[in-house]
Every structure is written in structure tokens, then in C-alpha cells.
Amino acid sequence: MAEIRAFRPADLDKLYGICLATGAGGGDASALYRDPKLVGRVYAAPYAHLSPQTVFVVEDANDVGGYIVGVPDTRDFEARLEAEWWPALRKMYPDPSGMPRIDRSADQLMSYKIHYPDRTAEEIIGAYPSHLHINLLPRLRGQGVGRQLMMRWLAAVRDMGSQGAHLAVGAANRRAIRFYRACGFHELERPSRPEPAAVWFAIDLRGATGASCTGQSPG
Numbered sequence: 001m002a003e004i005r006a007f008r009p010a011d012l013d014k015l016y017g018i019c020l021a022t023g024a025g026g027g028d029a030s031a032l033y034r035d036p037k038l039v040g041r042v043y044a045a046p047y048a049h050l051s052p053q054t055v056f057v058v059e060d061a062n063d064v065g066g067y068i069v070g071v072p073d074t075r076d077f078e079a080r081l082e083a084e085w086w087p088a089l090r091k092m093y094p095d096p097s098g099m100p101r102i103d104r105s106a107d108q109l110m111s112y113k114i115h116y117p118d119r120t121a122e123e124i125i126g127a128y129p130s131h132l133h134i135n136l137l138p139r140l141r142g143q144g145v146g147r148q149l150m151m152r153w154l155a156a157v158r159d160m161g162s163q164g165a166h167l168a169v170g171a172a173n174r175r176a177i178r179f180y181r182a183c184g185f186h187e188l189e190r191p192s193r194p195e196p197a198a199v200w201f202a203i204d205l206r207g208a209t210g211a212s213c214t215g216q217s218p219g
Helices: 009-021 038-043 045-050 074-092 106-115 145-159 174-182
Strands: 003-006 056-060 063-071 130-136 164-170 198-204
Touching: 003 145, 009 038, 009 045, 009 056, 009 063, 009 130, 038 045, 038 106, 045 063, 045 074, 056 145, 063 074, 063 145, 074 106, 130 145, 164 174, 174 198
Parallel strands: 130 164
Antiparallel strands: 003 056, 056 063, 063 130, 164 198
């Protein structure tokens, strides 16, 4: 039986591993990166360090096999990343901007995000200030675990005063797109500085009683 619980510091290595194992559109990205922690340092670990109260994991008999991370206030989180998270990583990972993008390795492409992090468009932040990432290992998919994780997280940020949440997903990840739609998220018009291969979704939490989340779990 899978259990959803609050994040504990001892879970951090599991977040790194799951992030890498699901980092290729829900599939295993371990063959793409020389540094196995690099993807997690961008997409998972900063949430555990800076907003652990909005990180939840799912644990079964085999250990932690999934998580949901996010923050109630994206703009505040971006400021804290700049002050507290990116500086140390910029010393660890060289800036690859002097090299043509086409020649960069997967590690260098991810390192670029550390030196030049994205800022979410204001037209999204204004109405949907919170954001999230959810990842499950294959053994936990199709069991309703993703739905439970999503409901737990949305309730948490709603209780913290959030009026809405957003996320971006790769346009090719059809399973995840179906899941988010089933959870009550709606597709947004493309923001002014879009990720060309991303689809943006949002959900209004004002007066929300909970979304249905009847679709399959995302990657």
C-alpha cells in the first residue's frame, strides 16, 4: 500500500533519483547526463531546501517512488533561488553560453538553466502564482497515486492562500497532458516568453472544492 506523506530531509537522495529516472518526458534520463544530480538540482532539490512544507512524497514497500514539489509564490521562489540556490551551483557548473547551443551536451544545456534561469511570464503569475512538478516511477503509475498527490498539494497551497497554480509540461508527454486536464487544469494561451516545446496549464483555486483527477498518473 502506497502512503503519501510530508517530505523528510532523508528523502532528498530519492528526489534526485526519481527526477533523473523520469526526466526524459516521463522516461529514464540517466543515459543523457554525466552528472546524475544535475537535473534534480534544477527541478527537485531547491524545493526541498527552500519550501519543504510544500513537498510531498509517496512511499510503498519498495521505498519512496514519487513526489510532488512546488511553491505557493513563484515570484518569491525565483528571488530566493537567485539569492540562496543558484550562486553555489554557478561555481560548480560552468556557463556554456560561449558554445553554440547545437554543440552543447545534455549537462551543458541543463547548466545553462542554472546561469540563465527562466522567469515565469507575468500574465501567468498574476492569476496563478503557485507552481508544481510531479513525478512518479513506473511502478506507481495507474494506481491513483498521482491524483492523491495532486489533491494533497493543491489543498496545501490553497490553505496557504494561493488563488491558483500553473505548470508546464513537454508537448510530447501526452500521458501527463491527459492527467492534468483530468485534474481540472486548463491549457493557457502561450505566454510571451514560451518554452517552444512546452504546454502551459493552470487551475483556479479560489473557492475550489477539489479537482477530480480521474486521469492516469503523469511520468
